[in-house]
Amino acid sequence: MAEDLILELKGITKIFPGVKALNKVHFQLRRGEVHALMGENGAGKSTFIKVITGVHAAEEGQMFLEGQEVHFKGPRDAQEAGIAAVYQHPTSYPTLSVTENIFMGHEDVKSGMIQWRNMNAEAQKLLDSLDADFKPTDEVGALTIAQQQMVEIAKALSTNAKIIILDEPTAALTANESEKLYEIVERLRDEGKSIIFISHRFEDMYRLATRVTVFRDSQYIGTYDVDGISNADLIKAMVGREITDMYPKEDIELGDEIFRVEGMTRTGYFKDVSFDVKAGEIIGLTGLVGAGRTETIESICGITRPDSGKVFLEGKELTIKEPVDAMKAGIILLPEDRQKQGLILSWGLGRNVTLPIQGELANNGFNDEKKERELAKQRLEEVDTKAVTIFQPASSLSGGNQQKVVVAKALAQSNMKVVIMDEPTKGIDVGAKKEIYEIMGQLAKKGYGIIMISSEMPEIIGMSDRIFVMCNGKVSGCLQRSEVTQERILELSMEKSDSKKGGAA
Amino acid sequence: MAGKSGREISAVPEGGIKSKLLSWEGALVLILIGVNILGVAISPNYNVNNVLREMPRYLAEIFMMFGMGYILVLGDIDISVGALVCLAGTVTVLSSNAGAPFIVAVIICLGVGLLGGMLNGFIATRFTELPTMIVTLGTQIIFRGIAEVLFETWGNGGGTASMADTKGLMLLAKKLGPFPIAFFCVIIVGVIMIVVLAKTTFGRKLYAIGSNKTAAYYAGIKVERIRFICYSLLGFLSGLCALFLLTATFGSNTTTGQGFEMEVIAMCVFGGIATTGGKGNLTGAFIAAFIIVCLRIALGQRNINTQVILVIIGLMLIISVLVPSISSAITARKKRA
Ligand SMILES: Nc1ncnc2c1ncn2[C@@H]1O[C@H](COP(=O)(O)OP(=O)(O)OP(=O)(O)O)[C@@H](O)[C@H]1O
Ligand SMILES: [Mg+2]
Numbered sequence: 155m156a157e158d159l160i161l162e163l164k165g166i167t168k169i170f171p172g173v174k175a176l177n178k179v180h181f182q183l184r185r186g187e188v189h190a191l192m193g194e195n196g197a198g199k200s201t202f203i204k205v206i207t208g209v210h211a212a213e214e215g216q217m218f219l220e221g222q223e224v225h226f227k228g229p230r231d232a233q234e235a236g237i238a239a240v241y242q243h244p245t246s247y248p249t250l251s252v253t254e255n256i257f258m259g260h261e262d263v264k265s266g267m268i269q270w271r272n273m274n275a276e277a278q279k280l281l282d283s284l285d286a287d288f289k290p291t292d293e294v295g296a297l298t299i300a301q302q303q304m305v306e307i308a309k310a311l312s313t314n315a316k317i318i319i320l321d322e323p324t325a326a327l328t329a330n331e332s333e334k335l336y337e338i339v340e341r342l343r344d345e346g347k348s349i350i351f352i353s354h355r356f357e358d359m360y361r362l363a364t365r366v367t368v369f370r371d372s373q374y375i376g377t378y379d380v381d382g383i384s385n386a387d388l389i390k391a392m393v394g395r396e397i398t399d400m401y402p403k404e405d406i407e408l409g410d411e412i413f414r415v416e417g418m419t420r421t422g423y424f425k426d427v428s429f430d431v432k433a434g435e436i437i438g439l440t441g442l443v444g445a446g447r448t449e450t451i452e453s454i455c456g457i458t459r460p461d462s463g464k465v466f467l468e469g470k471e472l473t474i475k476e477p478v479d480a481m482k483a484g485i486i487l488l489p490e491d492r493q494k495q496g497l498i499l500s501w502g503l504g505r506n507v508t509l510p511i512q513g514e515l516a517n518n519g520f521n522d523e524k525k526e527r528e529l530a531k532q533r534l535e536e537v538d539t540k541a542v543t544i545f546q547p548a549s550s551l552s553g554g555n556q557q558k559v560v561v562a563k564a565l566a567q568s569n570m571k572v573v574i575m576d577e578p579t580k581g582i583d584v585g586a587k588k589e590i591y592e593i594m595g596q597l598a599k600k601g602y603g604i605i606m607i608s609s610e611m612p613e614i615i616g617m618s619d620r621i622f623v624m625c626n627g628k629v630s631g632c633l634q635r636s637e638v639t640q641e642r643i644l645e646l647s648m649e650k651s652d653s654k655k656g657g658a659a
Numbered sequence: 660m661a662g663k664s665g666r667e668i669s670a671v672p673e674g675g676i677k678s679k680l681l682s683w684e685g686a687l688v689l690i691l692i693g694v695n696i697l698g699v700a701i702s703p704n705y706n707v708n709n710v711l712r713e714m715p716r717y718l719a720e721i722f723m724m725f726g727m728g729y730i731l732v733l734g735d736i737d738i739s740v741g742a743l744v745c746l747a748g749t750v751t752v753l754s755s756n757a758g759a760p761f762i763v764a765v766i767i768c769l770g771v772g773l774l775g776g777m778l779n780g781f782i783a784t785r786f787t788e789l790p791t792m793i794v795t796l797g798t799q800i801i802f803r804g805i806a807e808v809l810f811e812t813w814g815n816g817g818g819t820a821s822m823a824d825t826k827g828l829m830l831l832a833k834k835l836g837p838f839p840i841a842f843f844c845v846i847i848v849g850v851i852m853i854v855v856l857a858k859t860t861f862g863r864k865l866y867a868i869g870s871n872k873t874a875a876y877y878a879g880i881k882v883e884r885i886r887f888i889c890y891s892l893l894g895f896l897s898g899l900c901a902l903f904l905l906t907a908t909f910g911s912n913t914t915t916g917q918g919f920e921m922e923v924i925a926m927c928v929f930g931g932i933a934t935t936g937g938k939g940n941l942t943g944a945f946i947a948a949f950i951i952v953c954l955r956i957a958l959g960q961r962n963i964n965t966q967v968i969l970v971i972i973g974l975m976l977i978i979s980v981l982v983p984s985i986s987s988a989i990t991a992r993k994k995r996a
Contacts, residue, residue: 457877497871519860535668
């Protein structure tokens with residue numbers, strides 16, 4: 155049976171200093187299919203994509219596009235050949251407009267003049283086709299993550315690509331927004347485009363893909379029909395071992411109230427938010443993207459100033475003016491955006507982990523590098539970071555491993571009483587996810603209070619004792635573990651007047 | 660405890676003597692030696708004694724350079740400090756001429772520097788949306804403007820002010836053995852500034868801010884307070900610069916300190932500090948400063964026009980910032996071949 159392959163890669167090897175990121179991997183993409191690419195953090199998925207798009211030159215291997223061997227010297231060649239990619243970490247220009255971002259590199263130019271009117275009209279068409287709720291003239295930096303994602307997709311579409319590659323597009327999206335993305339992908343598929351879709355979320359794969367290829371430890375493990383492989387077998391292919399009991403939530407005796415927020419308000423962001431956490435309790439905070447979850451906890455932690463509101467720790471009211479005040483009190487924040495807020499990408503992993511506590515480890519203001527190294531190594535290994543040394547720059551890690559460094563950094567803070575985790579498992583593979591859940595369980599057992607913001611329904615439901623749902627900047631409800639269902643959360647995340655529209659989406 | 664997979668991460672620092680010698684600082688030491696050989700070759704007067712005698716007026720700038728190094732590591736810039744030297748020097752001269760004892764004049768000199776730096780720091784940290792280049796361009800004009808008003812009102816006319824009582828300054832210009840006092844002061848200040856930047860938590864915070872301000876803030880660093888401290892420190896060191904400059908000039912005029920800020924930025928960049936922040940160290944800058952000083956003295960002894968000297972230094976600067984891109988281009992080509 156002759157398959158209609160639009161893209162085929164054979165024996166691809168890519169070596170970075172000290173790491174073989176890809177070791178003779180294969181890949182076949184059929185015309186008009188949605189093909190999932192899965193595997194552990196650091197398995198080489200993103201690197202593979204960058205080999206396809208000519209960002210990285212492979213040391214070995216061949217690539218065939220519609221049967222013809224091709225050699226791309228750079229992203230431009232791939233673009234011209236009809237391949238477009240949305241990368242894992244956004245490559246947009248935040249201060250430029252949506253139109254400028256979409257047409258960056260292939261502007262519509264007539265006799266040296268940029269045709270703004272044409273481009274804006276063209277951009278509007280693309281946005282309409284994606285059902286986007288923003289304008290071509292909007293500044294990209296002011297958009298939500300989901301909207302920025304859409305800009306990147308519009309950018310990919312603007313080149314009229316035949317092959318579209320999406321690297322973890324749903325990592326930052328809630329169920330509703332993911333649904334919207336699914337619909338876009340399905341439409342593109344129906345239009346005859348071929349799509350490679352990377353994700354750590356199984357629901358993405360089940361919903362969209364007909365076939366799935368798995369990489370592990372830089373190697374090709376296999377390609378399977380989604381219908382023909384069980385979830386357990388797929389997980390085993392991905393992580394090399396079996397994983398049972400994904401959410402190891404233990405019932406532990408809850409202590410007294412450890413943390414309470416009262417009447418937090420910041421005009422235009424959130425209003426009158428109150429909640430409490432008991433010692434040993436895991437609180438889930440969810441809602442749609444844009445519901446004000448991140449903004450609320452950023453105000454709690456002193457990143458931004460609320461207009462009003464009180465924060466109590468162990469019954470005592472705190473005055474938090476700056477992040478350092480929250481930290482000193484023992485409220486530790488694991489921020490949402492690992493590349494901008496969580497890490498110094500040019501620094502080694504070790505220094506990143508110990509940055510918030512370098513003062514505690516130091517002797518009279520002098521850095522104790524030895525202590526720092528030991529502690530960093532220990533914490534990084536605890537979350538199973540895939541790295542060679544603690545000195546390699548954070549930028550050289552895969553996305554999921556960068557996230558693990560952010561987790562390790564939060565855990566290194568010894569005076570922790572309450573930890574607020576904003577999307578802690580964003581982009582993390584199944585195996586490591588479970589380890590982070592286990593760590594959360596251990597922290598709870600030790601009597602810490604844990605607040606987890608997450609857009610991922612299964613993890614919110616699987617791990618939380620209580621779930622606070624936010625909608626349009628307000629807490630719309632609180633659900634006990636015993637009464638929680640996906641439907642109830644969704645109901646609470648959508649505004650009453652909006653519920654018809656949202657329900658149909 | 661290693662993770663589930665039992666993967667280990669190495670925590671053994673690499674490096675050692677070889678990587679030290681291959682570093683940019685190693686290269687700078689070689690260049691410094693080269694410049695001195697060149698000096699001896701082109702000028703019969705180029706010897707230790709003469710170099711040390713001509714050094715003080717250049718040494719003054721090096722104080723300022725250390726402060727500028729901190730500011731650049733933060734990812735900021737301060738172009739007002741040349742004018743601040745003029746202002747501090749002028750106020751010192753005028754107050755001494757008005758009868759202030761030398762020790763008071765010294766305190767005034769350092770105090771004016773510190774206050775000027777604090778003003779920069781205050782504006783830069785209060786109005787964080789303003790680019791620091793613009794803030795300090797503004798204060799540069801203000802500092803020099805005030806100095807000029809002072810000249811006109813109390814100076815010796817013609818835009819100058821010279822110190823009547825130079826006894827105190829002569830004392831500071833003295834030598835201990837062959838070395839001027841300024842030389843020792845530069846070394847002491849330099850060692851402290853180098854060690855603080857390289858070894859302390861304070862220094863690490865500067866690199867964190869210069870590398871990613873947002874992440875530094877999230878990690879609990881008081882970003883604005885540290886920026887304020889660094890601006891104030893640079894101001895204070897500019898006061899010190901003004902003081903030691905007086906030991907060579909005994910007065911100040913409208914052009915005093917002009918271009919200092921650019922020269923010290925050049926020293927820092929030549930020494931490997933990136934103006935984009937977060938990179939480089941003061942050891943490199945310290946060596947680079949001496950390279951530039953020795954080069955100027957050597958070329959000056961050959962009566963080479965100062966403008967030509969500036970062209971040469973400018974070229975060196977551009978080449979030095981190109982070195983990393985050139986060497987990475989070479990390794991990339993090697994790899995491809
Ligand atoms: N620029 C680089 N320099 C050095 N090593 C790199 C670089 N980019 C990636 N690597 C290494 O290559 C390996 C594969 O990384 P890659 O980003 O492809 O993983 P991934 O499968 O996309 O993982 P994730 O699910 O976490 O995104 C990792 O070990 C990573 O550390
Ligand atoms: Mg990736």
